[in-house]
């Protein structure tokens with residue numbers, strides 16, 4: 153792989169396809185994002201339990217920042233005075249930020265949502281806040297975000313058609329307001345977010361209306377909110393034909409390794425999920441042999457590492473007995489090693505899919521990967 157070259161503008165190239173799957177890269181001033189890409193989550197300006205150098209070394213090209221948390225602490229204007237999120241957290245690659253709406257609706261107390269935006273009380277100090285589409289884009293700009301998300305309304309499933317339709321249309325109006333607020337920022341991008349719940353005609357209407365706005369990229373939102381995987385995959389299949397092939401597709405909040413493989417097969421290019429980092433902090437390891445719970449007593453005297461063939465030291469150089477001891481003792485190093493292992497595994501999986509798509513053998517790669525998991529589970 154030649155050193156990723158940066159570029160003055162935001163450019164997405166598809167280098168190979170395999171069915172609906174694509175592999176390529178997004179070129180931005182701060183670097184290249186190889187796709188399909190998994191984006192580690194940096195909640196409060198940190199990928200929890202990781203040094204930024206480690207995150208880079210394990211193959212992540214882009215991380216997620218967190219508008220909701222950072223606007224409350226340390227504050228968007230203060231972050232700008234401190235030189236922006238890249239300098240603050242020492243991450244010099246691209247950063248993608250969500251718009252904050254999803255979080256307000258899931259985290260803060262006393263919140264309401266209307267045409268003008270979301271009104272809520274901070275879960276940190278109870279102060280009242282209001283954020284509309286324009287302010288969300290302004291905050292993401294103050295943070296220094298390279299890929300900014302529109303403010304939207306994500307409805308949890310199951311839900312009535314009327315509620316899903318209302319939220320989808322509001323999100324479309326907010327997409328237009330965000331596009332105006334974002335303006336022209338060469339080298340940066342604002343993505344729209346397709347809504348519409350589990351209702352195909354609403355999904356298609358949302359995708360088409362957003363495509364008409366000619367945005368730099370398109371997220372599929374309103375999924376991974378409690379629906380079965382089959383429903384999530386059906387909605388991807390419904391939306392995909394109505395999104396431009398030359399623009400990146402980002403499936404928000406997804407997912408498990410199987411979710412990633414199934415979604416890449418259906419044309420998704422970018423993912424974010426707290427799963428690998430959160431699971432790592434709870435003693436769960438994702439490996440080529442499947443998922444392993446290191447709390448389980450069966451590991452107490454197992455001198456084998458998680459994966460002797462891994463390029464990651466956390467997977468190759470530490471015994472399961474030691475990891476079991478660290479997890480049982482609630483030792484910080486346990487969280488560090490398992491987070492490191494999990495993010496490395498996710499990046500390994502994405503690199504494997506990128507290569508498989510390039511070789512036209514994604515289906516075989518998925519079959520081999522699932523066979524490995526099954527063998528260990530047995």
Ligand SMILES: CNc1nc2c(CCNC[C@]34C[C@H]5C[C@H](C[C@H](C5)C3)C4)c3nc(N)[nH]c(=O)c3cc2[nH]1
Pocket residue numbers: 193194195216217218219250251252253254255301304305306307345372373374375376377404405406424426
């Ligand atoms: C899990 N399922 C799911 N997530 C979703 C998210 C958040 C994506 N992750 C960003 C986020 C969210 C939290 C946790 C970390 C850091 C920061 C705060 C940004 C990732 C979503 N975000 C928006 N704007 N809209 C959605 O429809 C949506 C649907 C989701 N379905």
